[in-house]
Amino acid sequence: MKNYLFAPGPTPIPTETLLAMALPIDYHRASESVELLGNVAAKLKYVFQTKNDVMILTSSGTGAMEATITNLLSSNDRVTVIRSGKFGERWGEICAAYGIRFDPINIEWGRSVDPQQVEDQLNRYPETKAVLATLCETSTGALHDIKTLGEILQNRDTLLVVDAVSALCADDLQMDNWGVDAVISCSHKGLMAPPGIGLVSLSGQAWKSTESSDLPKFYFDLRQAQDAGNRGSTPYTPAITFIKALDRALDHIHQEKIQNVLKRHAYLAHATRGAVKAMGLKLFAQEPANTLTSICLPNGVDGQVLLEMMRNRYGVTYAGGQAKLKGKIIRIAHLGWVCEHDMIVAIST
Structure with a gap:
Protein backbone atom coordinates (compact mmCIF):
# COMPACT_ATOMS: atom_id res chain seq x y z
CA MET A 1 0.00 0.00 0.00
CA THR A 11 5.66 17.17 4.48
CA PRO A 12 6.40 15.11 1.34
CA ILE A 13 9.99 15.50 0.15
CA PRO A 14 11.27 15.40 -3.47
CA THR A 15 13.26 12.29 -4.38
CA GLU A 16 16.42 14.31 -5.07
CA THR A 17 16.17 15.79 -1.59
CA LEU A 18 15.86 12.35 -0.01
CA LEU A 19 18.86 11.10 -1.98
CA ALA A 20 20.96 14.03 -0.78
CA MET A 21 20.78 12.55 2.71
CA ALA A 22 22.50 9.39 1.41
CA LEU A 23 25.61 11.33 0.36
CA PRO A 24 28.80 10.85 2.41
CA ILE A 25 29.11 12.94 5.55
CA ASP A 26 31.42 15.96 5.19
CA TYR A 27 33.43 17.60 7.93
CA HIS A 28 31.44 20.69 8.81
CA ARG A 29 34.56 22.94 8.85
CA ALA A 30 35.85 21.72 5.47
CA SER A 31 35.74 23.93 2.38
CA GLU A 32 32.90 21.88 0.90
CA SER A 33 30.71 22.64 3.90
CA VAL A 34 31.65 26.32 3.86
CA GLU A 35 30.53 26.48 0.23
CA LEU A 36 27.34 24.55 1.01
CA LEU A 37 26.33 26.82 3.89
CA GLY A 38 27.01 29.92 1.82
CA ASN A 39 24.88 28.63 -1.04
CA VAL A 40 21.99 27.66 1.23
CA ALA A 41 22.05 31.02 3.02
CA ALA A 42 21.89 32.86 -0.31
CA LYS A 43 19.04 30.70 -1.60
CA LEU A 44 17.07 31.24 1.61
CA LYS A 45 17.10 35.01 1.09
CA TYR A 46 15.18 34.46 -2.14
CA VAL A 47 12.54 32.39 -0.36
CA PHE A 48 12.25 34.85 2.55
CA GLN A 49 12.02 37.68 -0.02
CA THR A 50 14.68 39.66 1.84
CA LYS A 51 18.15 41.12 1.57
CA ASN A 52 18.74 40.31 5.23
CA ASP A 53 20.80 37.37 6.44
CA VAL A 54 18.99 34.14 7.27
CA MET A 55 20.48 32.28 10.24
CA ILE A 56 20.59 28.50 10.02
CA LEU A 57 20.01 26.80 13.39
CA THR A 58 20.02 23.12 14.26
CA SER A 59 16.61 23.08 15.94
CA SER A 60 12.89 22.89 15.39
CA GLY A 61 10.79 25.90 14.49
CA THR A 62 10.03 26.38 18.18
CA GLY A 63 13.75 26.65 18.87
CA ALA A 64 13.96 29.42 16.26
CA MET A 65 11.02 31.17 17.96
CA GLU A 66 12.76 31.00 21.33
CA ALA A 67 16.00 32.27 19.77
CA THR A 68 14.16 35.28 18.41
CA ILE A 69 12.66 36.13 21.80
CA THR A 70 15.93 35.80 23.71
CA ASN A 71 17.90 37.87 21.20
CA LEU A 72 15.47 40.72 20.54
CA LEU A 73 13.95 41.33 23.95
CA SER A 74 15.04 42.37 27.42
CA SER A 75 13.61 41.59 30.83
CA ASN A 76 11.81 44.94 31.16
CA ASP A 77 10.20 44.86 27.71
CA ARG A 78 6.49 44.69 27.00
CA VAL A 79 5.12 42.84 23.95
CA THR A 80 1.78 42.14 22.31
CA VAL A 81 0.95 38.51 21.49
CA ILE A 82 -1.74 37.59 18.96
CA ARG A 83 -3.30 34.40 20.35
CA SER A 84 -5.65 32.70 17.92
CA GLY A 85 -4.59 29.10 18.36
CA LYS A 86 -1.98 26.78 19.78
CA PHE A 87 0.99 28.45 18.09
CA GLY A 88 -0.04 31.99 18.86
CA GLU A 89 -0.29 30.80 22.45
CA ARG A 90 3.24 29.41 22.14
CA TRP A 91 4.58 32.94 21.73
CA GLY A 92 3.06 33.77 25.11
CA GLU A 93 4.44 30.60 26.69
CA ILE A 94 7.97 31.44 25.56
CA CYS A 95 7.62 34.99 26.87
CA ALA A 96 6.35 33.68 30.20
CA ALA A 97 9.32 31.31 30.47
CA TYR A 98 11.68 34.31 30.27
CA GLY A 99 9.60 36.63 32.44
CA ILE A 100 8.62 38.92 29.57
CA ARG A 101 5.44 40.90 30.20
CA PHE A 102 2.99 40.32 27.36
CA ASP A 103 -0.43 41.68 26.51
CA PRO A 104 -2.50 39.09 24.65
CA ILE A 105 -5.01 39.78 21.92
CA ASN A 106 -7.25 36.75 22.29
CA ILE A 107 -8.93 35.69 19.05
CA GLU A 108 -11.55 32.99 18.75
CA TRP A 109 -9.94 29.88 17.29
CA GLY A 110 -10.64 29.74 13.57
CA ARG A 111 -10.76 33.50 13.16
CA SER A 112 -8.04 35.93 12.06
CA VAL A 113 -6.98 39.04 13.94
CA ASP A 114 -8.52 42.34 12.91
CA PRO A 115 -5.52 44.67 12.36
CA GLN A 116 -7.51 47.41 14.08
CA GLN A 117 -7.29 45.38 17.29
CA VAL A 118 -3.52 45.51 17.06
CA GLU A 119 -3.51 49.26 16.41
CA ASP A 120 -5.82 49.82 19.38
CA GLN A 121 -3.54 47.73 21.58
CA LEU A 122 -0.49 49.73 20.53
CA ASN A 123 -2.29 53.00 21.21
CA ARG A 124 -3.10 51.65 24.67
CA TYR A 125 0.50 50.53 25.29
CA PRO A 126 2.76 52.75 23.13
CA GLU A 127 5.86 51.38 24.87
CA THR A 128 5.28 47.95 23.27
CA LYS A 129 8.61 46.59 22.03
CA ALA A 130 7.25 43.96 19.64
CA VAL A 131 4.11 42.43 18.17
CA LEU A 132 4.39 38.63 18.01
CA ALA A 133 2.22 37.29 15.19
CA THR A 134 1.68 34.12 13.18
CA LEU A 135 1.28 34.06 9.40
CA CYS A 136 -0.73 30.83 9.37
CA GLU A 137 -2.10 29.59 12.68
CA THR A 138 -1.39 25.93 11.95
CA SER A 139 -3.75 24.61 14.62
CA THR A 140 -6.76 26.22 12.91
CA GLY A 141 -5.66 27.00 9.35
CA ALA A 142 -6.41 30.72 9.76
CA LEU A 143 -4.35 33.32 7.88
CA HIS A 144 -3.33 36.63 9.46
CA ASP A 145 -2.91 39.85 7.48
CA ILE A 146 0.78 40.50 8.03
CA LYS A 147 1.00 43.11 5.28
CA THR A 148 -1.49 45.38 7.04
CA LEU A 149 0.20 44.82 10.39
CA GLY A 150 3.44 46.00 8.79
CA GLU A 151 1.71 49.16 7.59
CA ILE A 152 0.41 49.84 11.10
CA LEU A 153 3.86 49.44 12.63
CA GLN A 154 5.91 51.25 9.98
CA ASN A 155 5.95 54.58 11.84
CA ARG A 156 6.25 53.07 15.31
CA ASP A 157 9.27 51.96 17.26
CA THR A 158 7.77 48.48 17.56
CA LEU A 159 9.13 45.30 16.01
CA LEU A 160 6.93 43.01 13.92
CA VAL A 161 7.89 39.40 14.60
CA VAL A 162 6.24 36.71 12.46
CA ASP A 163 6.07 32.96 12.92
CA ALA A 164 6.09 31.68 9.33
CA VAL A 165 6.98 28.15 10.39
CA SER A 166 4.23 26.42 8.42
CA ALA A 167 3.31 29.08 5.87
CA LEU A 168 6.63 29.97 4.23
CA CYS A 169 6.36 29.07 0.51
CA ALA A 170 2.60 28.46 0.83
CA ASP A 171 1.33 31.95 1.72
CA ASP A 172 3.01 35.11 0.53
CA LEU A 173 5.33 36.84 3.00
CA GLN A 174 7.42 39.70 1.67
CA MET A 175 9.74 40.42 4.56
CA ASP A 176 11.37 43.57 3.21
CA ASN A 177 8.43 45.04 1.31
CA TRP A 178 6.02 44.55 4.20
CA GLY A 179 8.34 45.84 6.91
CA VAL A 180 8.63 42.61 8.88
CA ASP A 181 11.46 42.71 11.43
CA ALA A 182 11.82 39.01 12.18
CA VAL A 183 10.69 35.96 10.23
CA ILE A 184 10.93 32.50 11.74
CA SER A 185 10.57 29.25 9.83
CA CYS A 186 11.99 25.74 9.56
CA SER A 187 12.98 23.10 7.05
CA HIS A 188 10.25 20.49 7.15
CA LYS A 189 7.11 22.23 5.92
CA GLY A 190 6.88 24.40 2.81
CA LEU A 191 10.61 24.05 2.22
CA MET A 192 10.19 20.31 1.55
CA ALA A 193 13.19 19.12 3.58
CA PRO A 194 13.56 16.90 6.67
CA PRO A 195 13.00 18.24 10.20
CA GLY A 196 15.95 19.61 12.12
CA ILE A 197 16.72 23.10 10.81
CA GLY A 198 15.33 26.31 12.30
CA LEU A 199 15.59 29.55 10.35
CA VAL A 200 15.56 33.19 11.50
CA SER A 201 15.96 36.40 9.51
CA LEU A 202 16.20 39.81 11.18
CA SER A 203 15.85 43.35 9.85
CA GLY A 204 18.34 46.11 10.61
CA GLN A 205 16.07 47.45 13.36
CA ALA A 206 15.84 43.98 14.88
CA TRP A 207 19.62 43.61 14.86
CA LYS A 208 19.89 46.87 16.80
CA SER A 209 17.65 45.35 19.45
CA THR A 210 20.03 42.42 19.84
CA GLU A 211 22.71 44.85 21.05
CA SER A 212 20.74 45.72 24.19
CA SER A 213 19.04 42.39 24.89
CA ASP A 214 19.75 41.16 28.43
CA LEU A 215 18.00 37.78 28.29
CA PRO A 216 20.18 34.67 28.77
CA LYS A 217 21.34 32.99 25.59
CA PHE A 218 24.13 30.63 24.61
CA TYR A 219 23.38 28.05 21.93
CA PHE A 220 20.82 30.38 20.34
CA ASP A 221 22.98 33.53 20.27
CA LEU A 222 22.03 34.98 16.88
CA ARG A 223 24.91 37.47 16.83
CA GLN A 224 27.31 34.54 17.01
CA ALA A 225 25.26 32.75 14.35
CA GLN A 226 25.46 35.74 12.01
CA ASP A 227 29.18 36.18 12.57
CA ALA A 228 29.81 32.51 11.81
CA GLY A 229 27.44 32.61 8.86
CA ASN A 230 29.41 35.45 7.30
CA ARG A 231 32.35 33.04 7.26
CA GLY A 232 30.29 30.20 5.78
CA SER A 233 30.13 28.44 9.11
CA THR A 234 28.03 27.93 12.24
CA PRO A 235 28.99 28.41 15.92
CA TYR A 236 28.40 24.73 16.67
CA THR A 237 28.12 21.50 14.71
CA PRO A 238 25.23 21.85 12.24
CA ALA A 239 22.95 19.12 10.91
CA ILE A 240 25.10 18.94 7.80
CA THR A 241 23.15 16.08 6.18
CA PHE A 242 19.86 17.95 6.55
CA ILE A 243 21.48 21.09 5.16
CA LYS A 244 22.50 19.12 2.07
CA ALA A 245 18.88 18.04 1.71
CA LEU A 246 17.65 21.61 2.20
CA ASP A 247 20.06 22.76 -0.50
CA ARG A 248 18.44 20.37 -3.00
CA ALA A 249 14.95 21.39 -1.91
CA LEU A 250 15.81 25.06 -2.39
CA ASP A 251 17.03 24.25 -5.90
CA HIS A 252 13.53 22.92 -6.63
CA ILE A 253 11.98 26.14 -5.38
CA HIS A 254 14.37 28.29 -7.39
CA GLN A 255 13.66 26.30 -10.54
CA GLU A 256 9.90 26.56 -10.07
Whole structure:
Protein backbone atom coordinates (compact mmCIF):
# COMPACT_ATOMS: atom_id res chain seq x y z
CA MET A 1 0.00 0.00 0.00
CA LYS A 2 1.33 3.43 -0.95
CA ASN A 3 1.31 5.98 1.84
CA TYR A 4 0.28 9.61 1.43
CA LEU A 5 1.26 12.36 3.85
CA PHE A 6 -1.04 15.39 4.18
CA ALA A 7 0.09 16.71 7.57
CA PRO A 8 1.35 20.30 7.94
CA GLY A 9 4.85 19.09 8.71
CA PRO A 10 6.78 17.03 8.10
CA THR A 11 5.66 17.17 4.48
CA PRO A 12 6.40 15.11 1.34
CA ILE A 13 9.99 15.50 0.15
CA PRO A 14 11.27 15.40 -3.47
CA THR A 15 13.26 12.29 -4.38
CA GLU A 16 16.42 14.31 -5.07
CA THR A 17 16.17 15.79 -1.59
CA LEU A 18 15.86 12.35 -0.01
CA LEU A 19 18.86 11.10 -1.98
CA ALA A 20 20.96 14.03 -0.78
CA MET A 21 20.78 12.55 2.71
CA ALA A 22 22.50 9.39 1.41
CA LEU A 23 25.61 11.33 0.36
CA PRO A 24 28.80 10.85 2.41
CA ILE A 25 29.11 12.94 5.55
CA ASP A 26 31.42 15.96 5.19
CA TYR A 27 33.43 17.60 7.93
CA HIS A 28 31.44 20.69 8.81
CA ARG A 29 34.56 22.94 8.85
CA ALA A 30 35.85 21.72 5.47
CA SER A 31 35.74 23.93 2.38
CA GLU A 32 32.90 21.88 0.90
CA SER A 33 30.71 22.64 3.90
CA VAL A 34 31.65 26.32 3.86
CA GLU A 35 30.53 26.48 0.23
CA LEU A 36 27.34 24.55 1.01
CA LEU A 37 26.33 26.82 3.89
CA GLY A 38 27.01 29.92 1.82
CA ASN A 39 24.88 28.63 -1.04
CA VAL A 40 21.99 27.66 1.23
CA ALA A 41 22.05 31.02 3.02
CA ALA A 42 21.89 32.86 -0.31
CA LYS A 43 19.04 30.70 -1.60
CA LEU A 44 17.07 31.24 1.61
CA LYS A 45 17.10 35.01 1.09
CA TYR A 46 15.18 34.46 -2.14
CA VAL A 47 12.54 32.39 -0.36
CA PHE A 48 12.25 34.85 2.55
CA GLN A 49 12.02 37.68 -0.02
CA THR A 50 14.68 39.66 1.84
CA LYS A 51 18.15 41.12 1.57
CA ASN A 52 18.74 40.31 5.23
CA ASP A 53 20.80 37.37 6.44
CA VAL A 54 18.99 34.14 7.27
CA MET A 55 20.48 32.28 10.24
CA ILE A 56 20.59 28.50 10.02
CA LEU A 57 20.01 26.80 13.39
CA THR A 58 20.02 23.12 14.26
CA SER A 59 16.61 23.08 15.94
CA SER A 60 12.89 22.89 15.39
CA GLY A 61 10.79 25.90 14.49
CA THR A 62 10.03 26.38 18.18
CA GLY A 63 13.75 26.65 18.87
CA ALA A 64 13.96 29.42 16.26
CA MET A 65 11.02 31.17 17.96
CA GLU A 66 12.76 31.00 21.33
CA ALA A 67 16.00 32.27 19.77
CA THR A 68 14.16 35.28 18.41
CA ILE A 69 12.66 36.13 21.80
CA THR A 70 15.93 35.80 23.71
CA ASN A 71 17.90 37.87 21.20
CA LEU A 72 15.47 40.72 20.54
CA LEU A 73 13.95 41.33 23.95
CA SER A 74 15.04 42.37 27.42
CA SER A 75 13.61 41.59 30.83
CA ASN A 76 11.81 44.94 31.16
CA ASP A 77 10.20 44.86 27.71
CA ARG A 78 6.49 44.69 27.00
CA VAL A 79 5.12 42.84 23.95
CA THR A 80 1.78 42.14 22.31
CA VAL A 81 0.95 38.51 21.49
CA ILE A 82 -1.74 37.59 18.96
CA ARG A 83 -3.30 34.40 20.35
CA SER A 84 -5.65 32.70 17.92
CA GLY A 85 -4.59 29.10 18.36
CA LYS A 86 -1.98 26.78 19.78
CA PHE A 87 0.99 28.45 18.09
CA GLY A 88 -0.04 31.99 18.86
CA GLU A 89 -0.29 30.80 22.45
CA ARG A 90 3.24 29.41 22.14
CA TRP A 91 4.58 32.94 21.73
CA GLY A 92 3.06 33.77 25.11
CA GLU A 93 4.44 30.60 26.69
CA ILE A 94 7.97 31.44 25.56
CA CYS A 95 7.62 34.99 26.87
CA ALA A 96 6.35 33.68 30.20
CA ALA A 97 9.32 31.31 30.47
CA TYR A 98 11.68 34.31 30.27
CA GLY A 99 9.60 36.63 32.44
CA ILE A 100 8.62 38.92 29.57
CA ARG A 101 5.44 40.90 30.20
CA PHE A 102 2.99 40.32 27.36
CA ASP A 103 -0.43 41.68 26.51
CA PRO A 104 -2.50 39.09 24.65
CA ILE A 105 -5.01 39.78 21.92
CA ASN A 106 -7.25 36.75 22.29
CA ILE A 107 -8.93 35.69 19.05
CA GLU A 108 -11.55 32.99 18.75
CA TRP A 109 -9.94 29.88 17.29
CA GLY A 110 -10.64 29.74 13.57
CA ARG A 111 -10.76 33.50 13.16
CA SER A 112 -8.04 35.93 12.06
CA VAL A 113 -6.98 39.04 13.94
CA ASP A 114 -8.52 42.34 12.91
CA PRO A 115 -5.52 44.67 12.36
CA GLN A 116 -7.51 47.41 14.08
CA GLN A 117 -7.29 45.38 17.29
CA VAL A 118 -3.52 45.51 17.06
CA GLU A 119 -3.51 49.26 16.41
CA ASP A 120 -5.82 49.82 19.38
CA GLN A 121 -3.54 47.73 21.58
CA LEU A 122 -0.49 49.73 20.53
CA ASN A 123 -2.29 53.00 21.21
CA ARG A 124 -3.10 51.65 24.67
CA TYR A 125 0.50 50.53 25.29
CA PRO A 126 2.76 52.75 23.13
CA GLU A 127 5.86 51.38 24.87
CA THR A 128 5.28 47.95 23.27
CA LYS A 129 8.61 46.59 22.03
CA ALA A 130 7.25 43.96 19.64
CA VAL A 131 4.11 42.43 18.17
CA LEU A 132 4.39 38.63 18.01
CA ALA A 133 2.22 37.29 15.19
CA THR A 134 1.68 34.12 13.18
CA LEU A 135 1.28 34.06 9.40
CA CYS A 136 -0.73 30.83 9.37
CA GLU A 137 -2.10 29.59 12.68
CA THR A 138 -1.39 25.93 11.95
CA SER A 139 -3.75 24.61 14.62
CA THR A 140 -6.76 26.22 12.91
CA GLY A 141 -5.66 27.00 9.35
CA ALA A 142 -6.41 30.72 9.76
CA LEU A 143 -4.35 33.32 7.88
CA HIS A 144 -3.33 36.63 9.46
CA ASP A 145 -2.91 39.85 7.48
CA ILE A 146 0.78 40.50 8.03
CA LYS A 147 1.00 43.11 5.28
CA THR A 148 -1.49 45.38 7.04
CA LEU A 149 0.20 44.82 10.39
CA GLY A 150 3.44 46.00 8.79
CA GLU A 151 1.71 49.16 7.59
CA ILE A 152 0.41 49.84 11.10
CA LEU A 153 3.86 49.44 12.63
CA GLN A 154 5.91 51.25 9.98
CA ASN A 155 5.95 54.58 11.84
CA ARG A 156 6.25 53.07 15.31
CA ASP A 157 9.27 51.96 17.26
CA THR A 158 7.77 48.48 17.56
CA LEU A 159 9.13 45.30 16.01
CA LEU A 160 6.93 43.01 13.92
CA VAL A 161 7.89 39.40 14.60
CA VAL A 162 6.24 36.71 12.46
CA ASP A 163 6.07 32.96 12.92
CA ALA A 164 6.09 31.68 9.33
CA VAL A 165 6.98 28.15 10.39
CA SER A 166 4.23 26.42 8.42
CA ALA A 167 3.31 29.08 5.87
CA LEU A 168 6.63 29.97 4.23
CA CYS A 169 6.36 29.07 0.51
CA ALA A 170 2.60 28.46 0.83
CA ASP A 171 1.33 31.95 1.72
CA ASP A 172 3.01 35.11 0.53
CA LEU A 173 5.33 36.84 3.00
CA GLN A 174 7.42 39.70 1.67
CA MET A 175 9.74 40.42 4.56
CA ASP A 176 11.37 43.57 3.21
CA ASN A 177 8.43 45.04 1.31
CA TRP A 178 6.02 44.55 4.20
CA GLY A 179 8.34 45.84 6.91
CA VAL A 180 8.63 42.61 8.88
CA ASP A 181 11.46 42.71 11.43
CA ALA A 182 11.82 39.01 12.18
CA VAL A 183 10.69 35.96 10.23
CA ILE A 184 10.93 32.50 11.74
CA SER A 185 10.57 29.25 9.83
CA CYS A 186 11.99 25.74 9.56
CA SER A 187 12.98 23.10 7.05
CA HIS A 188 10.25 20.49 7.15
CA LYS A 189 7.11 22.23 5.92
CA GLY A 190 6.88 24.40 2.81
CA LEU A 191 10.61 24.05 2.22
CA MET A 192 10.19 20.31 1.55
CA ALA A 193 13.19 19.12 3.58
CA PRO A 194 13.56 16.90 6.67
CA PRO A 195 13.00 18.24 10.20
CA GLY A 196 15.95 19.61 12.12
CA ILE A 197 16.72 23.10 10.81
CA GLY A 198 15.33 26.31 12.30
CA LEU A 199 15.59 29.55 10.35
CA VAL A 200 15.56 33.19 11.50
CA SER A 201 15.96 36.40 9.51
CA LEU A 202 16.20 39.81 11.18
CA SER A 203 15.85 43.35 9.85
CA GLY A 204 18.34 46.11 10.61
CA GLN A 205 16.07 47.45 13.36
CA ALA A 206 15.84 43.98 14.88
CA TRP A 207 19.62 43.61 14.86
CA LYS A 208 19.89 46.87 16.80
CA SER A 209 17.65 45.35 19.45
CA THR A 210 20.03 42.42 19.84
CA GLU A 211 22.71 44.85 21.05
CA SER A 212 20.74 45.72 24.19
CA SER A 213 19.04 42.39 24.89
CA ASP A 214 19.75 41.16 28.43
CA LEU A 215 18.00 37.78 28.29
CA PRO A 216 20.18 34.67 28.77
CA LYS A 217 21.34 32.99 25.59
CA PHE A 218 24.13 30.63 24.61
CA TYR A 219 23.38 28.05 21.93
CA PHE A 220 20.82 30.38 20.34
CA ASP A 221 22.98 33.53 20.27
CA LEU A 222 22.03 34.98 16.88
CA ARG A 223 24.91 37.47 16.83
CA GLN A 224 27.31 34.54 17.01
CA ALA A 225 25.26 32.75 14.35
CA GLN A 226 25.46 35.74 12.01
CA ASP A 227 29.18 36.18 12.57
CA ALA A 228 29.81 32.51 11.81
CA GLY A 229 27.44 32.61 8.86
CA ASN A 230 29.41 35.45 7.30
CA ARG A 231 32.35 33.04 7.26
CA GLY A 232 30.29 30.20 5.78
CA SER A 233 30.13 28.44 9.11
CA THR A 234 28.03 27.93 12.24
CA PRO A 235 28.99 28.41 15.92
CA TYR A 236 28.40 24.73 16.67
CA THR A 237 28.12 21.50 14.71
CA PRO A 238 25.23 21.85 12.24
CA ALA A 239 22.95 19.12 10.91
CA ILE A 240 25.10 18.94 7.80
CA THR A 241 23.15 16.08 6.18
CA PHE A 242 19.86 17.95 6.55
CA ILE A 243 21.48 21.09 5.16
CA LYS A 244 22.50 19.12 2.07
CA ALA A 245 18.88 18.04 1.71
CA LEU A 246 17.65 21.61 2.20
CA ASP A 247 20.06 22.76 -0.50
CA ARG A 248 18.44 20.37 -3.00
CA ALA A 249 14.95 21.39 -1.91
CA LEU A 250 15.81 25.06 -2.39
CA ASP A 251 17.03 24.25 -5.90
CA HIS A 252 13.53 22.92 -6.63
CA ILE A 253 11.98 26.14 -5.38
CA HIS A 254 14.37 28.29 -7.39
CA GLN A 255 13.66 26.30 -10.54
CA GLU A 256 9.90 26.56 -10.07
CA LYS A 257 10.20 30.25 -8.98
CA ILE A 258 8.77 31.42 -5.66
CA GLN A 259 5.74 33.12 -7.21
CA ASN A 260 4.84 29.89 -9.01
CA VAL A 261 5.30 27.93 -5.79
CA LEU A 262 2.86 30.29 -4.08
CA LYS A 263 0.40 30.00 -6.99
CA ARG A 264 0.60 26.19 -6.84
CA HIS A 265 -0.26 26.16 -3.16
CA ALA A 266 -3.11 28.64 -3.71
CA TYR A 267 -4.50 26.50 -6.53
CA LEU A 268 -4.37 23.30 -4.47
CA ALA A 269 -5.90 25.05 -1.46
CA HIS A 270 -8.75 26.50 -3.52
CA ALA A 271 -9.50 23.12 -5.10
CA THR A 272 -9.42 21.34 -1.74
CA ARG A 273 -11.75 23.83 -0.09
CA GLY A 274 -14.10 23.65 -3.06
CA ALA A 275 -14.26 19.87 -2.78
CA VAL A 276 -14.89 20.06 0.96
CA LYS A 277 -17.81 22.44 0.45
CA ALA A 278 -19.19 20.27 -2.35
CA MET A 279 -19.31 17.35 0.10
CA GLY A 280 -21.46 19.44 2.43
CA LEU A 281 -18.75 19.85 5.04
CA LYS A 282 -17.87 23.10 6.80
CA LEU A 283 -14.50 24.81 6.81
CA PHE A 284 -13.23 25.71 10.28
CA ALA A 285 -11.11 28.77 9.43
CA GLN A 286 -13.04 31.84 8.32
CA GLU A 287 -10.08 33.28 6.40
CA PRO A 288 -8.10 30.15 5.52
CA ALA A 289 -4.43 30.04 4.63
CA ASN A 290 -3.12 28.19 1.60
CA THR A 291 -1.01 26.08 3.94
CA LEU A 292 -3.78 23.71 5.00
CA THR A 293 -7.53 23.20 5.05
CA SER A 294 -9.22 22.61 8.41
CA ILE A 295 -12.57 20.80 8.30
CA CYS A 296 -15.28 20.62 10.96
CA LEU A 297 -16.36 17.05 11.59
CA PRO A 298 -20.07 16.18 11.71
CA ASN A 299 -21.62 15.37 15.06
CA GLY A 300 -20.96 11.80 16.05
CA VAL A 301 -17.72 11.48 14.08
CA ASP A 302 -14.68 10.96 16.29
CA GLY A 303 -11.72 12.63 14.62
CA GLN A 304 -9.14 10.40 16.28
CA VAL A 305 -10.91 7.24 15.12
CA LEU A 306 -11.22 8.68 11.61
CA LEU A 307 -7.51 9.52 11.44
CA GLU A 308 -6.51 6.01 12.53
CA MET A 309 -8.83 4.42 9.98
CA MET A 310 -7.55 6.59 7.13
CA ARG A 311 -3.95 5.83 8.00
CA ASN A 312 -4.32 2.09 8.60
CA ARG A 313 -6.87 1.20 5.94
CA TYR A 314 -5.95 3.60 3.13
CA GLY A 315 -2.42 4.78 3.89
CA VAL A 316 -3.57 8.42 4.02
CA THR A 317 -2.32 10.61 6.88
CA TYR A 318 -4.17 13.80 7.81
CA ALA A 319 -3.56 15.87 10.93
CA GLY A 320 -6.13 16.07 13.68
CA GLY A 321 -7.24 18.92 15.86
CA GLN A 322 -4.97 20.13 18.65
CA ALA A 323 -5.75 21.04 22.24
CA LYS A 324 -9.48 21.91 22.55
CA LEU A 325 -10.03 21.00 18.88
CA LYS A 326 -8.80 17.43 19.29
CA GLY A 327 -11.31 15.04 17.76
CA LYS A 328 -13.41 17.92 16.37
CA ILE A 329 -11.58 18.86 13.17
CA ILE A 330 -9.19 17.33 10.69
CA ARG A 331 -6.49 19.28 8.88
CA ILE A 332 -5.45 18.46 5.33
CA ALA A 333 -2.19 20.10 4.28
CA HIS A 334 -1.52 21.00 0.65
CA LEU A 335 2.03 21.79 1.59
CA GLY A 336 5.42 20.82 0.27
CA TRP A 337 6.03 18.43 -2.62
CA VAL A 338 2.39 17.80 -3.57
CA CYS A 339 0.44 18.14 -6.81
CA GLU A 340 -3.13 17.85 -8.12
CA HIS A 341 -3.02 14.04 -8.16
CA ASP A 342 -2.00 13.92 -4.51
CA MET A 343 -4.84 16.21 -3.49
CA ILE A 344 -7.35 14.11 -5.43
CA VAL A 345 -6.29 11.21 -3.20
CA ALA A 346 -6.60 13.44 -0.14
CA ILE A 347 -10.18 14.50 -0.82
CA SER A 348 -11.57 11.36 -2.47
CA THR A 349 -10.41 8.66 -0.08
